[in-house]
Amino acid sequence: MSGDQHFTTRDGCRIAYRLDGPDNRPVLVLSNSIATNLHMWDRSAPALSRSFRLLRYDTRGHGGSDAPVGAYSMDRLGRDMVELLDALAIDRANFLGLSLGGFIGQWLGIFAPERIDRLILSNTASHLASELPFDDQIRAVLAASDMDGIADGFMRNWFPATMLATPNEIVDAFRNMVLTTPPRGLAGCYAALRDVDLRRAISLIAAPTLVIGGESDTVTRASHSEAIAATIAHAKLVLLSGVHILNVEQADRFNSEVLSFLQPAP
Template sequence: MPLLTTDTGPLYYELTGPETAPVVVLSNSLGTDHTMWDAQLPALAGNFQVLRYDARGHGRSTVSAGPYSVAQLGQDVLDLLDGLGVAQAHFCGLSLGGLVGQWLGINAPERLLKLVLSSTAVKIGDAASWNARIAQVEAEGLAGLAAATAARWFTPPFRRSQPEAVARVLDGLAATSPSGYAACCAAVRDADFWKDIRQIPVATQIFAGSADPVTTETDGKYLEQYIPHAHLVVLRAAHLANVEAAAPFNAALLRFLRA
């Protein structure tokens, strides 16, 4: 089991693809793990080294004491790159992973080739709603979040037509550590890049789901407007656009990374 040891615990990762190819880092959302990118792996693996990992508090990575910050989660990515001897990489993050991508674009742009921000925003939600979710998870665990999460992550037609795909992702939510989830909720709660995204110098692709109730198309347009070299692609999907609209997501991602 590939683990990278950091000062605050191990991080699980998988690196696949040609050894001489550019590296693409895929960063998961809150309540998922590296397997949320399963639909992207076949499309990318022939042309890139794909580095998938479980964000701190998720999957097989460490569940260190919280709360976490996006800066801490971003440093985890830099530690992974350093540990694997990767000087620069493409980075693609969704939701929480997209916040990590914004932090990297602002604070470590020299480590990035290109940046992909999917289903994310400069600020996601408000403190009151995140504090309420943290309190619920700490008191009850994650079981009570499944129905509402499915409604945020996928449109009703997708939930009806692809129940097995939905179930696989929700199984990942159920397997997530409640304390790790709550610690990452705090990271999302406290992240705010309203002003700082203007500093991101690298070419940036933005994905937004037209039916995403969490990070809306308007949020994507804001990122496009204020990141200097950004382009927005809107997909017919809810929050987990890479799963619900995998084919157009993959096609646009490949065009951007190859350009």
């Protein structure tokens, strides 16, 4: 395991990243949900790094990355990823993004197809602005005296009630990620989600694509996953029993689906 490192994007934003796993294996990028950081994949890394060189990074506005003031765009979040690949001299990679990371994956599949081998879009959507009040959420996070109430809301959206009913170290770790996310970083990414609509453009994605959805996800619902899989040619759809953070809630099944998709039988 290497420690976190940084590179600087062309617009001057420092992005934290880390590489794990054998140097001689194909690269698999892991892209985090909003209000988390690269440690949301800590429980996935041991299984996935046996077969892949894992590249994890903190999305702009999160974790150890800078959080510039103002609205971000999905175009900028996507280019952060392309510039990171450039900085590491990685021509092509597999990409797994969950939630916000799944939006970034869709952007890459559309606008940087030459950089993506296989694409996995987990618990995500192509458009949410008509369903979620992002402007209200931006005002609320920038006005909040602390992140406790916002963290409570994320936990209810991310995990089943059974995991929230009693003390749970996984939930505590994710709650702490929300509490340590800079409000302006969360607001900036809310703006990117508010302003993006990829519903038609994802029909251009040519990379082999796996779409994973949670049957009980209340934010990026199973119907969103179904719509993505129906629009991308030859996409495979897998719905798991669970809510939003399926890489944790259904860790073994999630890792199994990911690995079997990335390593198809010859």
